[in-house]
Amino acid sequence: MQRLVMIVGGFYSYAAHQITHAAPSHIMSIPGCTPDQYQELAEAEGDGEVEWSRSLLKHYVGVLQAAGALYAIRKGDSQFEAYADNFEAILITSVLGVYHVLVNHVDPQGNCRMGMEVEFLIRKILGHSLHIQELVFSWPMRPWSEEHTRGAFSSLKLPELHLLATRDESMKSRYGARRVEKIFEQQLALVVQSLGFYVVSTRTGEATVDLVCISSDPASPYTFLLEAKSSTHPYELPTDDRRALSEYIDDVRANLTTAPPLAFVLIVGGSAKEGIPAKLNRLELDSGVPIRFTSAQNLASLREALIGPTPATLLKKCILRAKGVVTTQEFQDIHKEVEARTAAQERLVRSFLSGAR
Incomplete structure (x- = not known):
């Protein structure tokens, strides 16, 4: 032994x-x-x-x-x-x-x-x-300087975005079932702001869209509406939502006359039910404004992939190019285009610096 x-x-x-x-x-x-x-x-x-x-x-x-x-x-x-x-x-x-x-x-x-x-x-x-x-x-999990003041972007939690969109049990336990929808909206607002937009939040739970997003790029002025939809089931654009969106689009056009023109409406949720592209297309024809759906994870992945804001023109082009549902591929195209532009800028700066020597 x-x-x-x-x-x-x-x-x-x-x-x-x-x-x-x-x-x-x-x-x-x-x-x-x-x-x-x-x-x-x-x-x-x-x-x-x-x-x-x-x-x-x-x-x-x-x-x-x-x-x-x-x-x-x-x-x-x-x-x-x-x-x-x-x-x-x-x-x-x-x-x-x-x-x-x-x-x-x-x-x-x-x-x-x-x-x-x-x-x-x-x-x-x-x-x-x-x-x-x-x-x-x-060993500290996340070291934090005593000199640092906590602000809005300290609260940005990209890994939670999909969990909030699908009302995961872990999110209900952490924030409370009643607050998941509001937290999801707040996280989406932070993501869109970080992409280079001014974001105004409306009132959660009422017959309005959740966020009004205005481009900060003077070369590409436009407004888009973002509707946050957190649900345990794939989103299917029910009749009530179609009616509310249509009415709010009319209100925005009538009242936000000093804002840049309304370019599109983006619905963000966990996933989309099969058949939603046809419903989005009918609503688009009725309202006269492009309506798109994308998953919360796509926005989170885009934010993780990019350094700095997203060119407003590029984001608009990729969203409008999609047919109903903006897929992962469209967001990957944004990433590739931004990388290509960044590489071109780097080559230009290096050529200037080498010529100055």
Whole structure:
């Protein structure tokens, strides 16, 4: 038994070193053990004398893997950031699992029927697990300068935009079911402002569009209306919405006479139901204004892809070119065009600088 404990302890030390020192892309690997082999081990029925070791290994590897991922996230690696909450839960559960191994195999007086070597190993692994947990949580998730004043764009949470649009349960738990719609609208307003538009919010829940968006580009003056639709189901443009949009388009045309001309209406939601392009087309014919739908994720992805504002002319062209639903491809075209323009500007500046030398 003593020899077995020494071998197991040696493997634990080796595994801890390998996992905690691995590159971010390899932190989920288990030294000397394939994922399938580890899964078989974790699901195997325990064999009396060695069950403590199987259980200890399962939980300790969980500690090491979760800690490695969380450490990478806190060091700025965004590859696993979307799973930060999951990794924190795995880390805490795994540390608790190691503690339960101790409780189940060592009595309050410190006696262990497998011998003092096993007791020492379990206590050592528990101590190391707690130490790793302390190190992970002592590193700030998002460092924040005391000199920085929180403003509107500190509240911009692009990863949440699709979850808000689909009224995901996690968003209901975080903000409350009644506030999801308002939070979704606020996030959309921030995204559109960051793209280079003045945004005026109307009254949520009433028969008006949610946002009036005005281009800040003097070379491309236009207005568009944005309607935020958060729902657990794909959006289908019901009759009430068609009537309300048509009436509000007429109101905007009649009253916003000093604003740039109305170019289009953009409905933003989680996803669109099949058949919505035909409904949008009929509403467009009735109102005389282009009506488009796009997913919230498309706007979030566009904002992530671009540095700085979006040329208003380009955004308008890509939206109007779409047939009913603005797809991911149209937004990717915007990104490609902006990249091409940026590259051209860089070449121009470099040529000027090289000529000045």
